[in-house]
Amino acid sequence: MASRTTAQTHTVQEKPVDLPLTLEPDPKPTPGCAHCDKVAMDRDRAKANGDGSGVSDCNVRLRRHFSDAH
Numbered sequence: 001m002a003s004r005t006t007a008q009t010h011t012v013q014e015k016p017v018d019l020p021l022t023l024e025p026d027p028k029p030t031p032g033c034a035h036c037d038k039v040a041m042d043r044d045r046a047k048a049n050g051d052g053s054g055v056s057d058c059n060v061r062l063r064r065h066f067s068d069a070h
Contacts, residue, residue: 027062030070036062
C-alpha cells in the first residue's frame with residue numbers, strides 16, 4: 001500500500017480592524033427661523049422615540065436648509 005501525505009492548512013484570524021467612531025454633532029437651528037425650529041422639534045421627537053434614522057434625516061434636512069436659506 002502506498003503512503004499518502006496530506007498537507008494541512010492552518011488559518012489564523014487576524015486582529016480586528018479598529019475603526020474610530022467619529023460622529024458630527026447635531027446641527028443647531030438658526031434662532032428665529034421657523035423652518036429650523038420645526039425640523040429641530042421633529043429631531044427631538046425622533047430622539048425621544050429611539051428613531052436614529054429619523055434623527056439622521058432631520059440633520060440632513062437642517063444641513064440642506066442651511067445651505068439654501070442661511
